[in-house]
Amino acid sequence: MYLPFSKHLHIVTSFFNIYFRKLAPRGELPAMDLEREDATFGLRTLQDLGWKDLLDGFTCTECGRCQEACPAWATGKPLNPKTFIMGVRDMAHEAEAGVPLIPNGAAVRETYGLDDGIRPDLLAKPIVDTAIPYDAVWDCVTCGACVEACPVLIEHVDKIVGLRRNLVLEESRFPQELTAAMRGMEAAGNPWGLPRSTRTDWTRGLPFEVPTVAELATAGRLDEIEVLYWVGCAAAFDERNRKVARAFATCLDAAGVRFAILGQEESCTGDPARRMGNDYVYQILASGNVETLNRYGMGERTIVTACPHCFNVIGNEYGQLGGAFEIVHHSVYLDRLLSSGRLRLAADGVPARSVTYHDPCYLTRYNGIQAEPRDALASAPGVALVEMDRHGRNTFCCGAGGGRMWMEETRGTRINHERTREALSTGADTVAVACPYCMIMLKDGLADAGRGPGTDDPVSIADIAELLAESAVPAKRRLPVLQQG
Numbered sequence: 001m002y003l004p005f006s007k008h009l010h011i012v013t014s015f016f017n018i019y020f021r022k023l024a025p026r027g028e029l030p031a032m033d034l035e036r037e038d039a040t041f042g043l044r045t046l047q048d049l050g051w052k053d054l055l056d057g058f059t060c061t062e063c064g065r066c067q068e069a070c071p072a073w074a075t076g077k078p079l080n081p082k083t084f085i086m087g088v089r090d091m092a093h094e095a096e097a098g099v100p101l102i103p104n105g106a107a108v109r110e111t112y113g114l115d116d117g118i119r120p121d122l123l124a125k126p127i128v129d130t131a132i133p134y135d136a137v138w139d140c141v142t143c144g145a146c147v148e149a150c151p152v153l154i155e156h157v158d159k160i161v162g163l164r165r166n167l168v169l170e171e172s173r174f175p176q177e178l179t180a181a182m183r184g185m186e187a188a189g190n191p192w193g194l195p196r197s198t199r200t201d202w203t204r205g206l207p208f209e210v211p212t213v214a215e216l217a218t219a220g221r222l223d224e225i226e227v228l229y230w231v232g233c234a235a236a237f238d239e240r241n242r243k244v245a246r247a248f249a250t251c252l253d254a255a256g257v258r259f260a261i262l263g264q265e266e267s268c269t270g271d272p273a274r275r276m277g278n279d280y281v282y283q284i285l286a287s288g289n290v291e292t293l294n295r296y297g298m299g300e301r302t303i304v305t306a307c308p309h310c311f312n313v314i315g316n317e318y319g320q321l322g323g324a325f326e327i328v329h330h331s332v333y334l335d336r337l338l339s340s341g342r343l344r345l346a347a348d349g350v351p352a353r354s355v356t357y358h359d360p361c362y363l364t365r366y367n368g369i370q371a372e373p374r375d376a377l378a379s380a381p382g383v384a385l386v387e388m389d390r391h392g393r394n395t396f397c398c399g400a401g402g403g404r405m406w407m408e409e410t411r412g413t414r415i416n417h418e419r420t421r422e423a424l425s426t427g428a429d430t431v432a433v434a435c436p437y438c439m440i441m442l443k444d445g446l447a448d449a450g451r452g453p454g455t456d457d458p459v460s461i462a463d464i465a466e467l468l469a470e471s472a473v474p475a476k477r478r479l480p481v482l483q484q485g
């Protein structure tokens with residue numbers, strides 16, 4: 001009798017919360033129907049929350065594991081996932097809104113003339129600035145560390161993005177730095193707002209052709225494509241990441257993989273817009289990409305990408321818009337090429353390195369990929385791996401997820417500085433990454449720490465593809481050796 005009225009209520013609710021946990025992939029945000037005329041976009045008040053969101057609140061054990069894992073909280077920002085969930089619960093208690101936990105509770109009460117004692121004024125109170133401060137909503141890097149740490153499987157990220165959706169789509173209230181990124185995605189198909197015509201500039205000077213799917217289709221050679229390389233905006237437009245694209249293409253070419261790119265027909269996947277809360281822009285971009293990929297029959301081919309964000313959104317979220325694609329992260333694809341013997345590496349002249357690998361949240365935590373990048377790295381000549389304290393599913397975000405790449409980090413200390421400090425503490429001379437955002441954030445972190453290229457005691461940063469490309473043996477050069485053997 002005591003339990004339902006005490007702080008121990010979670011003992012009862014935990015079973016139900018775990019049984020009714022989210023079964024969709026963790027990286028899939030809830031779908032949004034933008035066409036519904038009566039739609040309220042995103043989450044504003046308790047009435048916009050589903051029964052499972054309220055059950056989450058009543059299930060929190062207040063253990064603080066999410067708070068401990070949160071990179072925003074760890075770097076002194078106002079976001080605290082624990083107090084957010086407790087805040088939702090307190091609001092529900094205050095408004096006596098626990099009753100909606102019963103499916104069709106309102107109808108049941110009406111039928112039986114029950115007095116529910118609900119306070120409509122409190123039900124209409126905004127969640128933002130009651131359960132969570134406005135700034136904290138934007139501090140979240142959507143890294144998923146809170147969800148991973150929670151023993152009763154509470155979903156924090158879907159709710160935070162739900163609040164962003166309401167702020168962006170209903171109230172136009174969001175950090176002003178995001179305006180340029182949103183406009184860039186809408187007008188130019190990339191968050192940097194750079195011209196589409198420069199999307200394939202990274203291929204210039206490569207000693208082999210990188211055909212576009214359109215060129216092959218015109219020549220009636222679509223069937224030749226073994227894999228589609230989804231380049232992603234960061235690798236197409238960011239100078240440092242262009243080198244990664246070139247290295248990955250070099251590995252594919254060396255392994256004799258017949259690959260093509262979409263070139264100017266590729267647009268931003270919409271991931272940054274979606275995580276910023278702008279599902280309208282996301283759906284425009286994503287629908288366009290789904291249409292392009294389907295037009296070329298890419299549902300029957302393998303897509304490979306070096307960006308975990310593109311990987312997650314195409315693989316886990318495009319299904320909501322009618323796209324069913326098999327997508328593989330480049331670290332996994334490279335590992336397969338190495339295991340099958342298609343990609344071979346030569347040790348001559350490659351220096352010995354001590355390498356620490358930074359797991360990207362959207363690859364490891366959201367999609368469970370942690371062995372293949374390490375196996376691929378371990379195959380590289382001269383590489384000795386050393387782990388950071390927080391690695392694998394316990395990785396610590398680089399600070400760029402959830403659209404934070406395009407926001408100023410004005411509160412607390414910088415997340416990329418914290419992660420860089422951890423990487424440097426391993427004593428490794430190379431930080432290996434498998435994500436273009438991580439590349440940018442940790443490169444800046446090394447430079448800020450005075451350990452980047454050009455300093456007295458430099459620590460280098462490299463994508464897995466770059467570490468393999470420097471020792472990849474081109475397929476053509478291998479043939480005579482094979483014949484002799």
Ligand code: SF4
Pocket residue numbers: 066069070071072073079080081139140141142143144145146147156157
């Ligand atoms: S997703 Fe990451 S940044 Fe956001 S609340 Fe959870 S742990 Fe904190």
Ligand code: SF4
Pocket residue numbers: 059060061062063064065066067081082085146149150151152153154
């Ligand atoms: S980890 Fe889960 S149960 Fe623990 S405080 Fe956070 S939300 Fe509550």
